[in-house]
Amino acid sequence: MNAIPPPDPYEHLLQTLSAMQLQIHALQAQSRSLADAQVIDSGLTMLEQMTQEMLTVVRSLTDEQLLPELEGRTLPDALSLLVEDAAEQFGLSSRISFSGIDEQGRPEEHTLTHTAERLLYLFAREALYQIEQHRETRKLRLTLNYGSGEVYLSLEDDGLPSGDAEEGTQSAAPPFAANDPIMQRTDPCDTAVMADLRYRIEQLGGFFDVQQLEERGTRFAVHIPYIPPIRLPAPESAEPVTPSASATSQQIHVLIVDAQAVIRAGLHHLLEAVSDIQVVGEAADGVQAVSEALELGPQVLLLDAQLPNGQSLEALRQIKQLNLMTRVLLLTTQDREEYLYETLRAGADGYIWKESTAEELAQAIRTVASGEVHIQPQLAGKLLSRIGRTQPGSEVLTARELEVLQLLARGMRNKEIAARLYVSERTVNFHLANIYQKLNVSGRTEALSKAIAQGLVKA
Known part of the structure; x- marks a missing residue:
């Protein structure tokens, strides 16, 4: 579907x-x-x-759509595949830990929205990209925990940040990065992707952080609550803007x-x-x-x-x-x-x-x-x-009404027309009522006959 x-x-x-x-x-x-x-x-x-x-x-439009990587998969399955593929590609050992899920890999008590699952997956993917820039990395660890009030995800490695590389070590950054102050940033949070993810996660009431571990390695962690906070819009002034008497x-x-x-x-x-x-x-x-x-x-x-x-x-x-x-x-x-x-x-x-x-x-x-x-x-x-091009005395149908009439001529029912035009069935009924009134008819059969006679639709 x-x-x-x-x-x-x-x-x-x-x-x-x-x-x-x-x-x-x-x-x-x-x-x-x-x-x-x-x-x-x-x-x-x-x-x-x-x-x-x-x-x-743009964010809302993309967040409402399911990622291809999540289609037909649970979030734990998709994350497992993501981390295992990365570990295999870079020759790393991986450890994956899930808690709070059932045998089918679904949360035992809570359900995440598609938006939250999308952001968790995108966060993990961006974290892996950041880890890819590290050197001397041997291990990857993924943790996903469905807690009582929130879901927690973390990705850890044991590598060293690329900024700590010795002189003469080839940088993972592209050759044009040397003259680009944006590409020279060393803070993994200070990127356009991470900044965008931070904003979107905070809109759900969550947060993330990136920490350097004591000896070596980096932890990328994110928390997202199951129920986003209620954000009330700022009330608009109820009083109309009125001009002063002297100026009007x-x-x-x-x-x-x-x-x-x-x-x-x-x-x-x-x-x-x-x-x-x-x-x-x-x-x-x-x-x-x-x-x-x-x-x-x-x-x-x-x-x-x-x-x-x-x-x-x-x-x-x-x-x-x-x-x-x-x-x-x-x-x-x-x-x-x-x-x-x-x-x-x-x-x-x-x-x-x-x-x-x-x-x-x-x-x-x-x-x-x-x-x-x-x-x-x-x-x-x-x-x-x-x-x-308008005949005198004729009531003009709108482009949308003509479209509804064309679909009606194909034998479609109201429900099918609504699905075809991505509108509600109530909207289709509204258009049909206008069509009947403008054509001065009482039903769809008479409307189609008159529309064909006037050349509005083809038989």
């Missing part, structure tokens, strides 16, 4: 890279206006946080809506330098966007066009149905013409690239606030292309 891939990591990367570019634009605008060092430093801190978020995303009479009030806090902060920072625009609040999803729009009454709502689960389109429709005076400017990282056309039909007042400069974004806000429609030239071309 194939594992379900993680939910759209590329989109997340794309969104955050766009936010980083926004932050860079904001810093550039500040530097041109002779901003002080504190503002620049704040922007750089924001970029650092975004980079850290991307590292966290001629300003355009803007509400920012984006699922990612770093992007909201980047947009907020980008608009701070624009004198005639005031950010009055932020929202993280479609429901909050509608609620904040009702409460704050912004003139312009900056709405991320790619909110999860189709929330952008739903929020747009609700705001327009409520007959609010709020104009909606969509921010996008993609130029999907079907979606662009659908949002404009739903009442969007403009479309702009998320990575636009401060000047471009400010001008777009002013345009839609004045009652005009703003669409960047590249996106306008896509829109005109789509309009040219």
Whole structure:
């Protein structure tokens, strides 16, 4: 059975890279206006946080996937194979000790998560790599103990660190290491791999250390608890950002809506330098966007066009149905013409690239606030292309709805369609309901007949 891939990591990367570019634009605008060092430093801190978020995303995606070496094997079996292969390769004697496991090599009382098992295996592999750099090594010892509250793993050797080699001894490091200060580090913990492992292990509430033994040899040891600590997110301020009365009479009030806090902060920072625009609040999803729009009454709502689960389109429709005076400017990282056309039909007042400069974004806000429609030239071309192919009076199906319809035409059931598209069956039912409504039909048979007649799918 194939594992379900993680939910759209590329989109997340794309969104955050766009936010980083926004932050860079904001810093550039500040530097041109002779901003002080504190503002620049704040922007750089924001970029650092975004980079850290991307590292966290990549780490989480990799940690959730099972290592090939652990597929079909218990952790003790995989570690035994790893150490025995290393000992055979380097001509060493090995001693392996396990405790707290049953006859099948599984923990007697506790179960480790896949993430914890992955990190323990990676730690052992990196420790063996470090031991490989030692000289005069004769013995290897692996200990794995499933205790009452944590699992403990250690790897020991009896070699001497490569830094203690006598003059003239060939270094195990590659020839370019001599001029590279990073490659010259002697502390086994002071490597990129070990630093990354330390961070990930600490996120599980564990820790590791590397100790030089009294006479000779090194011990690499790691502790990981069975139950990770509960980390509560820092509470966000419940009060919206409100401008002072003296500064808002001629300003355009803007509400920012984006699922990612770093992007909201980047947009907020980008608009701070624009004198005639005031950010009055932020929202993280479609429901909050509608609620904040009702409460704050912004003139312009900056709405991320790619909110999860189709929330952008739903929020747009609700705001327009409520007959609010709020104009909606969509921010996008993609130029999907079907979606662009659908949002404009739903009442969007403009479309702009998320990575636009401060000047471009400010001008777009002013345009839609004045009652005009703003669409960047590249996106306008896509829109005109789509309009040219649309029959008058027809209700347009989204790309995803067409995909569901195609799978329906192949005879797939809802459950099979959900598995094929890596979505829930509830999401498939939602798409089918929209398809039936747009085609003005009552069921799948009638929907397929009408879709075939209109050339939407092939018979």
